[in-house]
Amino acid sequence: xxxxxxxxxxxxxxxxxxxxxxxxxxxxxxxxxxxxxxxxxxxxxxxxxxxxxxxxxxxxxxxxxxxxxxxxxxxxxxxxxxxxxxxxxxxxxxxxxxxxxxxxxxxxxxxxxxxxxxxxxxxxxxxxxxxxxxxxxxxxxxxxxxxxxxxxxxxxxxxxxxxxxxxxxxxxxxxxxxxxxxxxxxxxxxxxxxxxxxxxxxxxxxxxxxxxxxxxxxxxxxxxxxxxxxxxxxxxxxxxxxxxxxxxxxxxxxxxxxxxxxxxxxxxxxxxxxxxxxxxxxxxxxxxxxxxxxxxxxxxxxxxxxxxxxxxxxxxxxxxxxx
Amino acid sequence: xxxxxxxxxxxxxxxxxxxxxxxxxxxxxxxxxxxxxxxxxxxxxxxxxxxxxxxxxxxxxxxxxxxxxxxxxxxxxxxxxxxxxxxxxxxxxxxxxxxxxxxxxxxxxxxxxxxxxxxxxxxxxxxxxxxxxxxxxxxxxxxxxxxxxxxxxxxxxxxxxxxxxxxxxxxxxxxxxxxxxxxxxxxxxxxxxxxxxxxxxxxxxxxxxxxxxxxxxxxxxxxxxxxxxxxxxxxxxxxxx
Numbered sequence: 001x002x003x004x005x006x007x008x009x010x011x012x013x014x015x016x017x018x019x020x021x022x023x024x025x026x027x028x029x030x031x032x033x034x035x036x037x038x039x040x041x042x043x044x045x046x047x048x049x050x051x052x053x054x055x056x057x058x059x060x061x062x063x064x065x066x067x068x069x070x071x072x073x074x075x076x077x078x079x080x081x082x083x084x085x086x087x088x089x090x091x092x093x094x095x096x097x098x099x100x101x102x103x104x105x106x107x108x109x110x111x112x113x114x115x116x117x118x119x120x121x122x123x124x125x126x127x128x129x130x131x132x133x134x135x136x137x138x139x140x141x142x143x144x145x146x147x148x149x150x151x152x153x154x155x156x157x158x159x160x161x162x163x164x165x166x167x168x169x170x171x172x173x174x175x176x177x178x179x180x181x182x183x184x185x186x187x188x189x190x191x192x193x194x195x196x197x198x199x200x201x202x203x204x205x206x207x208x209x210x211x212x213x214x215x216x217x218x219x220x221x222x223x224x225x226x227x228x229x230x231x232x233x234x235x236x237x238x239x240x241x242x243x244x245x246x247x248x249x250x251x252x253x254x255x256x257x258x259x260x261x262x263x264x265x266x267x268x269x270x271x272x273x274x275x276x277x278x279x280x281x282x283x284x285x286x287x288x289x290x291x292x293x294x295x296x297x298x299x300x301x302x303x304x305x306x307x308x309x310x311x312x313x314x315x316x317x318x319x320x321x322x323x
Numbered sequence: 324x325x326x327x328x329x330x331x332x333x334x335x336x337x338x339x340x341x342x343x344x345x346x347x348x349x350x351x352x353x354x355x356x357x358x359x360x361x362x363x364x365x366x367x368x369x370x371x372x373x374x375x376x377x378x379x380x381x382x383x384x385x386x387x388x389x390x391x392x393x394x395x396x397x398x399x400x401x402x403x404x405x406x407x408x409x410x411x412x413x414x415x416x417x418x419x420x421x422x423x424x425x426x427x428x429x430x431x432x433x434x435x436x437x438x439x440x441x442x443x444x445x446x447x448x449x450x451x452x453x454x455x456x457x458x459x460x461x462x463x464x465x466x467x468x469x470x471x472x473x474x475x476x477x478x479x480x481x482x483x484x485x486x487x488x489x490x491x492x493x494x495x496x497x498x499x500x501x502x503x504x505x506x507x508x509x510x511x512x513x514x515x516x517x518x519x520x521x522x523x524x525x526x527x528x529x530x531x532x533x534x535x536x537x538x539x540x541x542x543x544x545x546x547x548x549x550x551x552x553x554x555x556x557x558x559x560x561x562x563x564x
Binding site: 187190191193194196197198200201202203204205206207208209210261 | 376378396397398400401402406407409413414415416417418422423425426427429430431432470473474476477
């Protein structure tokens with residue numbers, strides 16, 4: 001999709017999202033879901049950037065999110081750094097860890113990168129729960145129960161009144177989506193796609209695989225870690241339960257529904273997935289089965305997700321107009 | 324024959340486990356030459372390209388304009404002025420034709436990105452009309468042209484072509500031969516050409532190197548090389564050319 005269409009689609013999505021509190025602002029439950037949609041839309045977009053655009057099968061996105069959440073909560077508590085700054089420091093820490101994880105991945109391909117990055121995910125839970133985690137202030141198995149809420153210029157954001165935090169998250173999500181759009185449409189994005197399509201040819205044309213792969217690890221882990229921080233200061237508590245399979249699968253479903261490598265598909269996917277997940281909650285234990293069945297059907301019917309469908313419809317329309 | 328020494332390969336050996344793909348190989352390519360490399364399948368021709376362009380590590384020395392490039396990563400070698408194509412056409416299906424050419428200009432050219440040069444390259448390889456097309460929509464010849472175009476966009480001093488005629492019909496071979504001549508004569512780019520078609524090699528090249536199981540068996544004037552009994556025995560003996 002070209003630059004203009006993505007910009008138009010982003011503007012349309014964020015305009016619609018921005019007016020939702022006019023209809024649902026009085027219902028805290030729905031506002032809470034919308035805030036989660038905004039957070040997951042950024043995390044899923046980062047995953048899409050590294051996997052869908054750069055072709056790196058990184059399965060460490062949830063781990064970076066949890067690292068950022070814990071880092072921000074601990075930094076703000078132990079060093080008395082205001083949460084609004086702590087989230088950026090947490091982003092910096094996860095970016096550094098992202099680069100460390102990315103370094104061995106430069107020598108690997110495909111499934112092996114998935115294994116290494118998923119190993120980071122697997123290692124994180126025992127680290128956070130164990131002696132090392134407790135020494136760092138993670139609270140061990142109990143987790144963190146009293147995380148300082150976000151406050152800016154003396155105003156404290158609370159879950160009891162979620163609309164202001166919704167707009168804060170909307171601002172953050174808009175900025176992150178603009179950053180991702182700029183990256184995709186810049187020479188970074190061209191390098192990512194060239195390396196994904198043919199690394200040998202791309203490097204023989206002067207593209208540094210080392211530089212651009214590390215950059216995508218650093219950028220996506222920074223934004224993901226930062227969103228983890230915003231999540232921690234919103235919900236006020238953290239535990240390693242987030243490292244369970246549920247969140248991981250939810251993010252995968254978001255990408256499948258939106259379309260892998262089809263930005264801003266991940267943003268649309270986040271709102272649909274989270275909303276459907278909540279609507280299906282009366283089904284109880286049958287909810288994951290229903291979600292799973294939906295994913296299978298969607299993969300078969302819409303292999304490129306919703307944005308892929310838009311692209312096909314648009315190209316058909318354009319083709320029809322030229323004949 | 325040719326100008327100053329451009330590329331020197333000295334005592335280069337490459338092993339894959341127990342297999343010696345390139346065995347103590349030495350040769351040099353002079354400025355402005357079209358230098359041919361031939362040999363039966365598995366002779367190590369493409370491996371030599373992979374060594375020169377930094378895709379594999381090796382023992383020995385490779386120097387470009389008296390600068391040792393052994394051990395440099397492929398993107399640094401590309402920036403120095405060595406570009407290549409691949410036997411199986413490599414394109415970027417996620418990019419358009421123009422964007423693919425831009426990759427070479429933006430990342431590989433020492434002079435930096437130049438839209439005018441990209442336009443010139445598109446015209447040179449006859450893909451101007453396809454600039455907005457996705458590379459997946461191109462036919463085999465167009466994919467080869469695109470690969471050559473992207474390599475030319477790096478403003479190379481040496482262009483290494485790996486079996487450009489493979490899978491082409493007679494008409495396409497004539498087109499490709501004409502393109503190679505124009506690259507060499509009009510743009511002044513030194514060319515190394517791996518090819519199986521002896522007729523192409525004898526018509527285009529000034530020096531021809533014949534490899535067998537990674538070892539040089541003959542190197543020199545193409546007419547003399549093709550009549551060498553060792554070459555006939557190992558390579559041409561199986562060929563109708």
